[in-house]
Amino acid sequence: MSTFSAPKGTYDLLPPDSATVLAVREALAAPLRRAGYGYIETPVFEDVALFSRGVGESTDIVSKEMYAFTTRGGDELALRPEGTASVLRAALQANLHRTGNLPVKLWYSGSQYRYERPQKGRYRQFWQVGAEAIGAEDPALDAELIILADDAYRSLGLRNFRILLNSLGDRQCRPVYRAALQEFLRGLELDEDTVRRAELNPLRVLDDKRASVQAQLVGAPMLADYLCEDCKAYHEQVRELLTAAGVGFEDDPKLVRGLDYYTRTTFEFVHDGLGSQSAVGGGGRYDGLSEMIGGPALPSVGWALGVDRTLLALEAEGVVREPAPSSDVFAVPLGEQARKVLFGAVTGLRREGVSADLAYGGKGLKAAMKAADRSGARFALVAGERDLAEGLVQLKDLTSGDQTPVALDALVATLKEKLK
Structure with a gap:
């Protein structure tokens, strides 16, 4: 701390x-x-x-x-x-x-x-x-x-x-009303601060929140009449x-x-x-x-x-405004090669207007998927060396749990379509 x-x-x-x-x-x-x-x-x-x-x-x-x-x-x-x-x-x-x-x-x-x-x-x-x-x-x-x-x-x-x-x-x-209000206030038992305020700007006395002052203001001249x-x-x-x-x-x-x-x-x-x-x-x-x-x-x-x-x-009023998720897509790399490729994919998605994040700090699969859930993202991008060898990444819908392979070169178009 x-x-x-x-x-x-x-x-x-x-x-x-x-x-x-x-x-x-x-x-x-x-x-x-x-x-x-x-x-x-x-x-x-x-x-x-x-x-x-x-x-x-x-x-x-x-x-x-x-x-x-x-x-x-x-x-x-x-x-x-x-x-x-x-x-x-x-x-x-x-x-x-x-x-x-x-x-x-x-x-x-x-x-x-x-x-x-x-x-x-x-x-x-x-x-x-x-x-x-x-x-x-x-x-x-x-x-x-x-x-x-x-x-x-x-x-x-x-x-x-x-x-x-x-x-x-x-x-x-207003000056005519001000004079009438000052005349009324001079007849009241007010503390020194309030008396000073009454001379400088008597309308401010009307705004006094103290009950003792408000009680004395009953019968004060009203601006509407002036x-x-x-x-x-x-x-x-x-x-x-x-x-x-x-x-x-x-x-x-x-x-x-x-x-x-x-x-x-x-x-x-x-x-x-x-x-x-x-x-x-x-x-x-x-x-x-x-x-x-x-x-x-x-x-x-x-x-x-x-x-x-x-x-x-x-x-x-109990009006709850749900904050928008910080990212739509969360990338989970499995291994060093996957980290480089998914880092590039995340950068590309961001440049195309898709909000995306990555599991940093070399997290394992379980910790990285927990981070994906916490992010509020709709999709996780998961890739290991076998997927990358075939030019694929796994796209997991974090709401339904469905997982589908997507070609890396079609990733941006696929995600844009799904996020519409």
Whole structure:
């Protein structure tokens, strides 16, 4: 055993579970590809100010959970705690908003980092698949992204999730609500941290999970009562488009999400089988974020879906995804000459697109056949010196046990036919 372990709050992805994780990432991304989203990858660390400005100084993510550090050259950097700010920074830096039609549609898959108290479903390194539509203000885009996430979850076999939906207003109506909420909060008995948060971003107080705080929030002014006519009409269009697409949702007037940049549409995917960590994904519109990080006005909308949480949701619903076998064909050489010939045959099969493996380490027949069974392969290729003298190999169907001789020069064609 090694002296070292994975750092606290992290874990290793190992076969065969890693194959399921890859399949989940692929399923979450597939609807995005069909909808014209292009893949983007950004560095895992960025200028710390990108997140403090974009995500918000008042958020727990920035004030308590960010991995920030100073480099030897004196740069202040942070491991990315979320994906949107990085994607928008990359799009602005490359002038993607000037090179073609808006919106610029991008998707990403990668790890994020937060210094959290580790628990099931909440890790210090976690994986997300995310999507951003940059540079257009259109309720159809908001609805599109929610529908794509719904399609992705359903394609995995998930059913017991709910979509919570709200509008956070815009720069016209939100300040009026913010002032009314602050006035209400000043009359409550709140701890010092919460009072500070109420002054910086009072909407974050609504998101407080403590029962003692929630009890005091009864009777707090509701954002829905302060929305301007434009925001009401916009939100109604999002709701109508979702309903027309057969996507069910629940209006949740207290849904604010944990990032400061959201405006108007905000949504969350929750799964009731996950206990306190019930959110499996979420997102919303962030029309002012580009300006916050020094760019032009670029109204945008996006989401991030948690890969770790999605796996837990699949487990909670008992949805089993059988990983594909690592190889279709497993070669069992009997003797040194057979090893050379079958090594060549395996290389040839791989080059023809057939997944194939070989019994390494000079195993005997019994141990090699056990390795073939464990590999999950459909066929074993067995050859000894007598077979090779006749230009043959034995092809054994590992499901039925049937064994047939096949000419070496016809092996690729025979296997391709059988594997169809």
